[in-house]
Amino acid sequence: MISIMKEPEQISTLSLAILGLVSQQPRSGYDIRKMFSSTPMGHFSASPGAIYPALKRLEKCEWIQGQRQNSETLRPKLEYSLTPAGRQNLEKYVSQPITPEDVIWRMDELMLRFAFMENIVGLPTTFQFLQQFLAQVEAYVCTLQEFRREFPEESSLTGRLALENGIEGYQANARWARRAIAELKQKISIEE
Amino acid sequence: MISIMKEPEQISTLSLAILGLVSQQPRSGYDIRKMFSSTPMGHFSASPGAIYPALKRLEKCEWIQGQRQNSETLRPKLEYSLTPAGRQNLEKYVSQPITPEDVIWRMDELMLRFAFMENIVGLPTTFQFLQQFLAQVEAYVCTLQEFRREFPEESSLTGRLALENGIEGYQANARWARRAIAELKQKISIEE
């Protein structure tokens, strides 16, 4: 008897971060909490009330699987790793085409996808990701600049500056993407 | 009989955006939804399921007050404006000192505070805000660079690049803040 699990169409950034981490190596909830609190990895809270339920959810839909470590001792720990199905779904998820909505509403998710991409889908797909990313970011910069041009000049100084902050942030992302593309190109050519 | 309302110690970004908008002029829920969907204002969803309950909450704690417009017609609309108490609380909230946690976890909130500051607390306080902002951002850039220096070079290319994306984003914020400070300085000197 096979139980059909509903696949989440949209993964929360927390789940994605967890999947990325356990894709690298088996990790316990505590390991993940440590990563979140001791590194600038995304901006995740290390609260157990978020992480342990998230692990349970991912295990229930069979993307990850927990294995009890040190069962003999009095302090066993649960180490999770990706299931084959989980890896497949993760591959599909991180390789999705980048939409304009992604860069407007889900920048942090895009960066998470990117951070783990190399590991999960390899350099060529990562390269494609960066090209799409750059194109979408550049397009959005144009939209914002258009908006900036029509901004009523005398109305609100700080309002205008806040808008410019957004534009410059996206421009920084574009510059970064160009550099990253160059680095990847080099690495790919060396590996051949 | 005075009912004592519990003041929210932490305001959600959505509530803050709403407060900022109604501080400029009386606005209805529909007006606010339009702002969110037609301008790059923050990254807020215009869903009625978020906005109308938020307006109700803010009205219940007496920061804003709704007034029925066009009561004679069959399609009245509710225009909210800040109460004196609401304005006072908003002034206090946006002027709070900026903590390291703010730049790490709540960048979007800081930008919202800034976008409406001029209107709510005037240029001198806005100027102070920017100076604090710059200092905290620069400090965090150092932390990230320190982290970058200790990053294992061969481990993950995309991981390293994602970290650099973060650093460059904060550096862009610092540059922006320096420019904004210069602009404000000029404007303040002209107005004297």
Add this chain to the structure above:
DNA sequence: AATTTCATGTAACCAGTTACATGATTCA
């Protein structure tokens, strides 16, 4: 012996998402 770190959880709460629902007004 006391403190810190390892390690995993639960319960109440809250806010935002999605989807649904309603009806007036204006414009093509």
Add this chain to the structure above:
DNA sequence: TGAATCATGTAACTGGTTACATGAAATT
């Protein structure tokens, strides 16, 4: 007359926050 826009809401669900709870192992 039909579509788009104006205008406000509710209900079910979901996931993250805060706070609480427990106890072993390692360190000082």
